[in-house]
Amino acid sequence: MLIRSRRGWELPEAAATPEGVYHDRRALLKAAGLGLIAAGLPTLPAWAAAGPPADPSAARYPVPRNERYTLDRALSAERDVTTYNNFYEFGSHKGIWMAAQKLPVRPWTVAIDGMVEQPMNLDIDQLLDRMPLEERLYRHRCVEAWAMAVPWSGFPLKALVDMARPLGSAKYLTMQTFKDSKVASGQREFWYPWPYTEGLRLDEATNDLAFIATGLYGKPMPPQNGAPLRLVTPWKYGFKSVKSIVRFTFTDKRPRTFWDTVGPAEYGFWANVNPDIPHPRWSQKTERLLGSDERVPTQLYNGYADHVAHLYAGMEGERLYM
Numbered sequence: 586m587l588i589r590s591r592r593g594w595e596l597p598e599a600a601a602t603p604e605g606v607y608h609d610r611r612a613l614l615k616a617a618g619l620g621l622i623a624a625g626l627p628t629l630p631a632w633a634a635a636g637p638p639a640d641p642s643a644a645r646y647p648v649p650r651n652e653r654y655t656l657d658r659a660l661s662a663e664r665d666v667t668t669y670n671n672f673y674e675f676g677s678h679k680g681i682w683m684a685a686q687k688l689p690v691r692p693w694t695v696a697i698d699g700m701v702e703q704p705m706n707l708d709i710d711q712l713l714d715r716m717p718l719e720e721r722l723y724r725h726r727c728v729e730a731w732a733m734a735v736p737w738s739g740f741p742l743k744a745l746v747d748m749a750r751p752l753g754s755a756k757y758l759t760m761q762t763f764k765d766s767k768v769a770s771g772q773r774e775f776w777y778p779w780p781y782t783e784g785l786r787l788d789e790a791t792n793d794l795a796f797i798a799t800g801l802y803g804k805p806m807p808p809q810n811g812a813p814l815r816l817v818t819p820w821k822y823g824f825k826s827v828k829s830i831v832r833f834t835f836t837d838k839r840p841r842t843f844w845d846t847v848g849p850a851e852y853g854f855w856a857n858v859n860p861d862i863p864h865p866r867w868s869q870k871t872e873r874l875l876g877s878d879e880r881v882p883t884q885l886y887n888g889y890a891d892h893v894a895h896l897y898a899g900m901e902g903e904r905l906y907m
């Protein structure tokens with residue numbers, strides 16, 4: 586199907602809503618409580634005045650940092666990371682953080698199925714009990730050429746794969762976001778192939794870098810960043826990092842992914858970061874650091890070549906970098 590609407594993440598940076606437009610969340614909620622929102626500003630929904638329900642996993646954080654993963658740049662400001670987002674389920678612009686508070690993160694059931702010894706459904710808190718939680722500092726590079734550095738909390742995806750015990754015939758792992766257009770109004774945009782789906786080849790999924798994030802900045806994951814479970818693959822463009830996962834399916838077929846379905850000429854399955862392969866409509870040579878105008882050179886595999894380059898040996902004929 587043709588792409589009918591222009592995607593927000595394809596807007597030039599200058600056309601994106603300025604971050605200053607977004608008020609500090611606490612100040613905004615407090616103002617709502619005191620009835621101080623001036624006429625002319627958007628009215629807050631009823632749930633916002635009370636704030637989102639407390640996340641029962643809060644006591645698990647902060648988790649010990651894994652010092653193996655170091656950064657060559659400063660961490661991004663938490664406020665920037667949590668108020669400048671891509672989450673099309675809640676709108677195709679960067680300011681969806683408040684709309685995303687509607688996402689109910691409990692109860693939350695995760696299905697693990699497909700080519701596994703024993704399919705299972707797990708409650709998110711049971712899953713967190715079984716996984717080795719740690720903190721990792723990773724760079725993140727969006728295909729739109731902005732970048733951030735984030736302290737994610739979570740667990741290696743390999744731990745989940747090992748728990749699932751895939752059959753020898755499984756070659757890929759597909760991951761899917763929830764689907765509920767009552768919660769996520771963006772899912773009423775029928776030309777998108779909901780639910781958002783992503784996938785990795787199994788050797789990518791079990792690579793030491795592949796991570797399932799459950800929190801950031803020493804706290805549970807906020808809804809806008811993909812609560813309660815979100816993939817993080819720092820050597821790939823950010824659209825691979827599927828948010829709010831409800832299903833992990835092991836399969837022997839490469840899955841059709843969300844953006845590869847919407848725009849196959851521009852977005853592919855592999856999506857590895859490479860400054861020398863431009864997007865069809867812009868250069869990938871540099872990236873803007875979130876929260877500033879500074880541009881820095883982009884690195885092959887986003888600087889993680891030592892961890893992942895071997896995964897793609899002998900695949901030179903494939904579209905590895907989009």
Ligand code: MTE
Nearest residue numbers: 670671672673727762781823824826827828
């Ligand atoms: N996951 C879902 N379900 N829906 C989305 O729209 N956007 C992707 C990815 N995961 C997206 C998603 C894109 S394009 C990026 S760059 C990252 O989430 C952004 O993550 P952030 O908002 O935490 O920075």
